[in-house]
Amino acid sequence: MPNALEVAGLRKSYGSVQAVRDIGFTVRSGEIVALLGPNGAGKTTTLEILEGFRTRDAGVARVLGLDPADRSSARELRERTGLVLQDIAVEPYLTVRETIARSAGYYRAPRRVADVIDLVGLAGLERRKVRTLSGGQKRRLDLALGLIGDPELLYLDEPTTGFDPAARRDAWALVRELRAAGTTILLTTHDMEEAQALADRVVVVAAGAVVAEGRPDELGGRNAELVRIAFMLPRGYAPSDLPLTAEFADGRFVVQTNSPTQALHELTAWAMQRGTVLAGLTVDRPSLEDVYLRLTTDRALPSAPERSIR
């Protein structure tokens, strides 16, 4: 299967500030990849280079086999890509249907307007003026504008920011539906649960460079890490009474182990024999968020703010 996106050695500076130092990754056709990173890490600049809004200083960028900086193929590329940006930018006085129909007219082979309205869950609101929509409904309209051209590749820039939990679930279901129909998606998000739920692979960027890449459940050796068993020490016992070495952290005692079944058995047997309980008992691996924070902190950013409108 060919790659929808190929990026290598990407570099971009604004004056003396290096926003992107060395970013490279690939996205296969039909894949959902999440680009993760703190504000100012270079995500937006990278997206804007791929979308053709910005030129790169150095490096390779191929989008659906085309160079996004090549003006002669720009129109062709825009026929085949869709874009959902962070800002809500829609004309207030048009209706939902008119707004979508206007964009539909820009494409060679658009989706049907009514289908897209259904797809994003705006059915019944077709005749409403855009300015009377709620924030979440406007975001759905934005999504509709990204989908109307029936794109092969869709960029979603923090698509569910500001959604309530139910709307977020709906948006996730929609993204999965699009993937099932073969759409390739490059997603940025600050929501690790979202990355975990949607992405086939995640690419973590910090200070303008890729610091890790992999499946969400394997990122940064997450699957190979020690399991953490945490609990409260029963009253009247000292840590040295426990059958395993435990460290005190965040109000609980934590045992780290690579054989959780055995360790859990020893701990619970110890408690049962003494007729007591291990209150607040949890067993977990480091979450995607833990791994993400470890990968992206300690990399102080001298970089430009993500969006400075001057």
Next chain:
Amino acid sequence: MTTAATATTAIGRSRRQRDDLRLVAHQVGYEQLSFWRNPQSAIFTFIFPVLFVAIMGALFGSVGKSSYFGGLSALQYYVPTIGALSVLGSCYGQLAVALAARRQAGILKRIRATPLPAWAYFTGLLAHCVLVSVIDIALIVAVGRLYGVPFPSHWLAIAITLVLGAASFCALGVAVASVISNAEAAPAVAQLVLFPLLFISGTYLPIHSALLNRVSGWLPVRPFNEALTGPFARHTGADWRQLAVLAAWGGVGAIVAIRRFRWDPRSD
């Protein structure tokens, strides 16, 4: 084989031309819809020039032909200059402000992400501005008629002047929107440039300083005033010398616009 290939290319070209035409019609239609749906923009664009002529008519309606107004009656003088002012407002003023605001709101970036070519977008805007200008001029002529200003006779000359003027001031409006990066500053900057220019160009009062007239004659507003006053009040045809100055300014505006126009709220 070669003939077939040529024929296919020719069919492809004519289809593309038809598609382009459809695209422009589509864009003009929606540009109109957005404008007429917004009650404020629709009302203010038309009320201001009409009110201005009505007030001038009330003040100077009885002032007959005088040397102060260059041998014209006051209203004969003001119908074309206020007509020019309304074209300036609906082309230069409207575009400078609206494009800066649309860029800041991210609307231009969104448009840029679609396959709509830039020329089709700007053709849609130009057609919209010309239409608004035509309505404005028609309203002003009608109000002038109420005060006894005769209908102009050289409609072709007026049409040529109007379209050329609208195009030139649209180009200048886009140029100003390209140079300004802050939408809040756009109305102030646009007016700051325009107001002294209107004054020395005799839009509000006739100017009797030879020096000022020579200077303003090389700036864009006076040539447009003069080119409209001829066919409106002096029964002359298109004033090609004034139109050439106007077109030159339009060309300068277009060059600045093409070089500096940005779709993205952030600067590169």
